[in-house]
Amino acid sequence: MKAEAPNKIIKERNDYILIKQESKNRSIKCDSDSIAGSVSQRACVYCGARVVLNPITDAWHIVHGPIGCASYTWDIRGSLSSGPEIYRNSFSTDLGEEEVIFGGEKKLERSIDEIIKANRDNPPPVIFVYATCIIGVIGDDIEAVCKKVQTKHNIKVVPVKSPGFAGNKSAGYKAACNALLELMDKNTSNMGSNSLNILGDFNLAGEMWIIKKYLSLFNINVCSQFTGDSRCRDIKKAASARLNIVQCAGSMTYLAKKMRALYGIPFINVSFFGVEDTKESLLKIADVMCGEDTVKKVYFYLRKMEKEANERLKKYKCRLAGKKAAIYVGGGFKAISLVKQFKSLGIKTVVVGTQTGKKEEYESMGDLTDAGTVILDDSNPFELEKFIVKTGAHILVGGVKERPLAYKLGIAFCDHNHERKHPLAGFEGAVNFAKEIDSSINSPVWNLLGAGQQ
Numbered sequence: 001m002k003a004e005a006p007n008k009i010i011k012e013r014n015d016y017i018l019i020k021q022e023s024k025n026r027s028i029k030c031d032s033d034s035i036a037g038s039v040s041q042r043a044c045v046y047c048g049a050r051v052v053l054n055p056i057t058d059a060w061h062i063v064h065g066p067i068g069c070a071s072y073t074w075d076i077r078g079s080l081s082s083g084p085e086i087y088r089n090s091f092s093t094d095l096g097e098e099e100v101i102f103g104g105e106k107k108l109e110r111s112i113d114e115i116i117k118a119n120r121d122n123p124p125p126v127i128f129v130y131a132t133c134i135i136g137v138i139g140d141d142i143e144a145v146c147k148k149v150q151t152k153h154n155i156k157v158v159p160v161k162s163p164g165f166a167g168n169k170s171a172g173y174k175a176a177c178n179a180l181l182e183l184m185d186k187n188t189s190n191m192g193s194n195s196l197n198i199l200g201d202f203n204l205a206g207e208m209w210i211i212k213k214y215l216s217l218f219n220i221n222v223c224s225q226f227t228g229d230s231r232c233r234d235i236k237k238a239a240s241a242r243l244n245i246v247q248c249a250g251s252m253t254y255l256a257k258k259m260r261a262l263y264g265i266p267f268i269n270v271s272f273f274g275v276e277d278t279k280e281s282l283l284k285i286a287d288v289m290c291g292e293d294t295v296k297k298v299y300f301y302l303r304k305m306e307k308e309a310n311e312r313l314k315k316y317k318c319r320l321a322g323k324k325a326a327i328y329v330g331g332g333f334k335a336i337s338l339v340k341q342f343k344s345l346g347i348k349t350v351v352v353g354t355q356t357g358k359k360e361e362y363e364s365m366g367d368l369t370d371a372g373t374v375i376l377d378d379s380n381p382f383e384l385e386k387f388i389v390k391t392g393a394h395i396l397v398g399g400v401k402e403r404p405l406a407y408k409l410g411i412a413f414c415d416h417n418h419e420r421k422h423p424l425a426g427f428e429g430a431v432n433f434a435k436e437i438d439s440s441i442n443s444p445v446w447n448l449l450g451a452g453q454q
């Protein structure tokens, strides 16, 4: 593809679009607020905070704002729980005109009182109170209200400072991480600890359980998990872990850095998407957490699992070789894993983009892809459509917002986000992924549409 100005309508967007050339590329602009006029695929600050905190299964989540903010994020994560289901509710203060004019603090206090009264027999350990756009505009002091009700009811009430317009989705991640830090017991020691914290896995379709199963085989204990299938009491003791492993780097690197500074806990980046990354990640963890004998056991186990998975992947590789993929996901680390996973299946990535990727992550994507690959930061439907059509991608991998785009274009789609029902992590997940890509790309329905099978 020619290195032309890719977005002729909103020229400022061109800095956020990179078409990989054989020669040295310029670097892509990223990690900044969306350009006005571009209908970004990114969620708002509040939504960024909510997706990180929502999987804490025994917490109440109260959204201080108009009802729409709460309904749009109701049960948003699709993350599974092995116990409480409280997190699947969505409480809202349902602000109206009166509160917008005269302030909503009293209504917030009344709302918290009301749900505590209604659940007197089963009070939650923590209540999160999210600030939405309008709260930033009218200036409610949610921190003061949270403090007041916390004292009144003797229940931890944590303000999440996330007015939707106050930055981009990454600011919401930060607000969520700050709320998590507030829950941690600061007087815990991690001397002699043999446990780790899992950061950035949200237990979609039970993926946290797969990771924990691998770790348990080598007697590595999990102290806290952020935040898939997590409980407030576990988050409280997070500072007693010896290591933090970070899967979703976009949402959790800030927390990992904070915990390193505050509690001296080091962190490593991991990914359990794809055979190669799962193997590498388990080895990295074993190197830090295990003695020599256990590391040997890990090697042996991984060799066996890799062999089995590759055997099962063979039939899909034959059916997928030569296909082209477009990827548009939340964070850079996942996008990198997907590029590698596609490569291992014989599929070429022709478009790859993220909502919140970092410069180094885009550099890795550039290193892993061929000349002509389109790399996008904070894209919009117009650009995605244009590049999917231009590159002839057969499948789009993304989330709920990208699904209709793929189907309207008559190409296959794979949900790698909130709504999927089967795990895509670990060795078994790698096989599920190939199976899903195959059944979607090679579905006969595309022949009926006369598209998608180029």
Ligand code: SF4
Binding pocket: 044, 045, 046, 047, 065, 068, 069, 072, 131, 132, 133, 134, 163, 164, 165
């Ligand atoms: S916080 Fe603002 S941008 Fe986010 S859903 Fe609510 S109104 Fe919309």
